[in-house]
Amino acid sequence: MSTPVTSTDDSEAPAPVDEESLVRQARRGDLEAYDELVRRHQERIYATIYHMTSNHEDANDLAQESFIKAFQALKSFKGGSSFYTWLYRIAVNKTINFLKQRKNRIHMSLNDLDFNTEHNPDLVALISEKTPLREVNLAELQEKLNNALLKLSEPHRLVVVLHDVQGMPHDEIAKVMESNIGTVRSRLFYARQQLQALLSDYLQ
Amino acid sequence: MSENENNFEALRRLLALKRYETPPPGYFNSFSSHVLKQIRDGRSVESTGSLGNLFGQAPWLGKLLQVFNAKPVFASGFAGALCLLLFFGIVYAERPDLASQPLLEAATTTASFSALSPTALSPLPEQMGIVSSTNPVLSLQAVASTAVFGQQNPLAQPASFSIPGN
Numbered sequence: 001m002s003t004p005v006t007s008t009d010d011s012e013a014p015a016p017v018d019e020e021s022l023v024r025q026a027r028r029g030d031l032e033a034y035d036e037l038v039r040r041h042q043e044r045i046y047a048t049i050y051h052m053t054s055n056h057e058d059a060n061d062l063a064q065e066s067f068i069k070a071f072q073a074l075k076s077f078k079g080g081s082s083f084y085t086w087l088y089r090i091a092v093n094k095t096i097n098f099l100k101q102r103k104n105r106i107h108m109s110l111n112d113l114d115f116n117t118e119h120n121p122d123l124v125a126l127i128s129e130k131t132p133l134r135e136v137n138l139a140e141l142q143e144k145l146n147n148a149l150l151k152l153s154e155p156h157r158l159v160v161v162l163h164d165v166q167g168m169p170h171d172e173i174a175k176v177m178e179s180n181i182g183t184v185r186s187r188l189f190y191a192r193q194q195l196q197a198l199l200s201d202y203l204q
Numbered sequence: 205m206s207e208n209e210n211n212f213e214a215l216r217r218l219l220a221l222k223r224y225e226t227p228p229p230g231y232f233n234s235f236s237s238h239v240l241k242q243i244r245d246g247r248s249v250e251s252t253g254s255l256g257n258l259f260g261q262a263p264w265l266g267k268l269l270q271v272f273n274a275k276p277v278f279a280s281g282f283a284g285a286l287c288l289l290l291f292f293g294i295v296y297a298e299r300p301d302l303a304s305q306p307l308l309e310a311a312t313t314t315a316s317f318s319a320l321s322p323t324a325l326s327p328l329p330e331q332m333g334i335v336s337s338t339n340p341v342l343s344l345q346a347v348a349s350t351a352v353f354g355q356q357n358p359l360a361q362p363a364s365f366s367i368p369g370n
Contacts, residue, residue, distance in 0.1 A: 031240055038236040046235070051222055060227075067239045114224040122217040138221070145221055164219045192212045195219075203214045 023083050027074045034074075038067050041084060044166065045091045051161040052095050052154070054146040055109040062098055066091035081175055088176045096154045108146055113138055141202060148198040156191035163188055 017036065025033035045066060050059035070090050077086055149157055158177065162168040163184075170188075174181045196203060272279040 031243065034243075035236050035240055038239050042232055042235045046227065046232075050225070050227070056227060063235075064239050064242065067236075068242055071239075071243055111225040111227050113221070114226045116224065120220065120224070122220060141218075142221055142225065145218060149222075160219070161222075164216055165222045192215055196212065196215050199215065199218060202218060 019083055020079075023074070023077065023079075026071065027077070034071055037083070041087055042067075045087065048088070048161060048166060049091055049095050050111065051149070051165050052092075052157060053099065054150055055107060056111050057109055058098065062095055063091065066094050069094065085172065085175045089178070092158060092176055096158070099154050108143070108150075110142060110146060113142060144199065144202065148195055151198060152191055152194055156187050156194065159184055159187045160191045160195065164192075 017033075019037070019040070022033045022037050026037060042063065046059055046063040049062045049066070050056060053059050053062070066087070070087050073090070077083070081089075149160065152160065155177070159173060162173045162176065163170070168176075170181050170184050173184045177184065272282070
């Protein structure tokens, strides 16, 4: 997943506005400022929801709803945490509520794998050398992985997604989940154990 | 923890596969415009969500609707009962004999009570020793004397009282 904001070498390009002032402007109803905030965070918010739901359509709806809700709730944003953490919290709560409602109606709608996947040496090794099921291809592996993730409880899945997939540090996850770092670490450990058991065929 | 991290290294490499799952090309180009359009339109995407909140606060309402969905007979019965209630309410309100009776009773009670109120309900003149030379003095005496004999209802007194020598 690429980072949303990239700086350009063009010296005439306007300096990027800091997030705090964008939030202030958006709170006053400035939709252009909010548009910039959405662009900055859309990929990460979408990705988190997508990895939680394993469904592109649901992720699309939930991500849009999260940004709309965040805009409507901007006046209540006190600035105690960063906008990014606050936004994440909205998206995560919305997603967990959604997953609880659809509990027994899990339907995967997976995104295609990026072309670069085949160039990742770790993954190539997984499907060519270390896997006992040598005929397995990346798409099958993707499906198995998503199935295994969906078997985790929502809080455990969230920790794995945020840390092992998104690369978020423990303390940031604790802020998003409104829990302490110890809880995050123990959930991560338990979730990994579960996943290891579920995917043992592919991790030999 | 580092040993655990090593144990999970293979798993972490496998989980890296998730990072290659990307949405359709160009998806993010129009994402923010969709969000802003919905905000501009004022269209509440969460209309069903607010209904869900309502059902969360009053679960019986959800159950009632489920029953109505399952058996429409109950729904029509419920609607019929509501219509009957409304009908009787209107009839009751429009019949002067039924509607005005309680009002009249209330009016008489208020009138008799207010007739007494300047004197009987206000102990101030008595306490201060101020005696008027007009009727209220007699009325006060009457109320006070009857109260001694256990007649606790002062509202009945003015109706039966007659001033001697008038």
